[in-house]
Amino acid sequence: NAGVMQNPRHLVRRRGQEARLRCSPMKGHSHVYWYRQLPEEGLKFMVYLQKENIIDESGMPKERFSAEFPKEGPSILRIQQVVRGDSAAYFCASSLQSGGSYNEQFFGPGTRLTVL
Amino acid sequence: QKEVEQNSGPLSVPEGAIASLNCTYSDRVSQSFFWYRQYSGKSPELIMSIYSNGDKEDGRFTAQLNKASQYVSLLIRDSQPSDSATYLCAVNYRANQAGTALIFGKGTTLSVSS
Numbered sequence: 001n002a003g004v005m006q007n008p009r010h011l012v013r014r015r016g017q018e019a020r021l022r023c024s025p026m027k028g029h030s031h032v033y034w035y036r037q038l039p040e041e042g043l044k045f046m047v048y049l050q051k052e053n054i055i056d057e058s059g060m061p062k063e064r065f066s067a068e069f070p071k072e073g074p075s076i077l078r079i080q081q082v083v084r085g086d087s088a089a090y091f092c093a094s095s096l097q098s099g100g101s102y103n104e105q106f107f108g109p110g111t112r113l114t115v116l
Numbered sequence: 117q118k119e120v121e122q123n124s125g126p127l128s129v130p131e132g133a134i135a136s137l138n139c140t141y142s143d144r145v146s147q148s149f150f151w152y153r154q155y156s157g158k159s160p161e162l163i164m165s166i167y168s169n170g171d172k173e174d175g176r177f178t179a180q181l182n183k184a185s186q187y188v189s190l191l192i193r194d195s196q197p198s199d200s201a202t203y204l205c206a207v208n209y210r211a212n213q214a215g216t217a218l219i220f221g222k223g224t225t226l227s228v229s230s
Contacts, residue, residue, distance in 0.1 A: 033217065042222040043160065043204065056217055091159055095216070103148065103208065103216040107159040 002027045004094050004108035005074075012114045019079040019086070021111045025094030032075045033093045033105060034067060043091065049075055082115045089113075118143040120207050122221035131230045135192040139205030139221055142186070148208040149181055151190045154223065155201045164190060195228045202226070 005024040013019050025032050034046040045059040049069040060067065064082075069075040079086055089112050093105040119142045129135045137151075148167050152160035166172045166179040166188070178191040188207075192199055202223040209219045 031216075035218075035220075043206075043218075043220040045209075045217040045219070048217055059217065104150070104162060104165050105216075105218060106162060107152075110159045 004092055004106055006092050006108035006111050008111060009109060010112050012116060013082045014116050015083055016081050019082050019113055021077040021090050022074040023092030023108060024074045026106055029094035029096050031095045032069050034077050035091045035093065037089045037091065039088070084115050087113055087115045118209050118219050120205055120219050120221040122205050122224045124222060125225040126227050127224055128227045128229065129195050131195060131197060131228055133195050135195045135199065135226055135228070137190040137203050137224050137226065139188045140186055141188070141207045143207065143209060144186065146207045146209065149188045150206040150218065151179060152204040152206060153201045154204055160204055197228050197230045200226055200228050
């Protein structure tokens with residue numbers, strides 16, 4: 001399967017725990033984006049990364065959230081000390097190009113985070 | 117504040133009819149525009165992209181772009197019950213030279229009755 005992969009698909013955490021969400025982009029893609037979809041809300045951009053670089057984190061909450069895309073391995077979105085308001089579907093997307101007009105983004109299946 | 121607006125619906129059409137979905141955006145410098153389909157509980161699936169004014173056709177789908185009016189639409193011909201889903205309009209937001217975050221509308225729910 002050459003599509004975007006995310007794991008886990010479902011994640012349950014208690015308040016105060018840490019959540020780690022992983023994303024492997026499509027084969028050949030080096031641009032990764034994280035989006036969050038809250039219940040009854042639209043998809044909201046969080047962060048855009050290339051290998052070893054955070055390019056745009058304008059949508060990321062200032063506290064408790066961090067993201068990385070190391071030289072080797074998947075991109076990771078980390079949420080520390082989770083609260084109930086973090087319960088949402090987190091989607092990763094990847095693209096072949098960046099900038100210009102041709103940055104079609106393809107989405108993974110998502111991780112559904114539930115905070116108890 | 118960059119925004120993408122869509123009617124939430126539901127838009128109900130009978131099987132075989134044309135479904136018309138509309139979207140307006142606020143950022144005049146936006147360059148690329150996308151339609152995604154999202155079934156309940158699933159992830160967004162890219163169905164159309166459009167970059168130039170005019171129409172772009174792909175099978176039963178036609179995307180229309182009017183940059184002067186900041187308006188994008190999606191037409192679905194010969195609608196099928198399997199087209200019942202939420203359709204998301206997305207616009208490229210260039211945060212900087214490399215930034216390519218997408219701004220999404222909240223989506224229009226389409227219901228096709230057989």
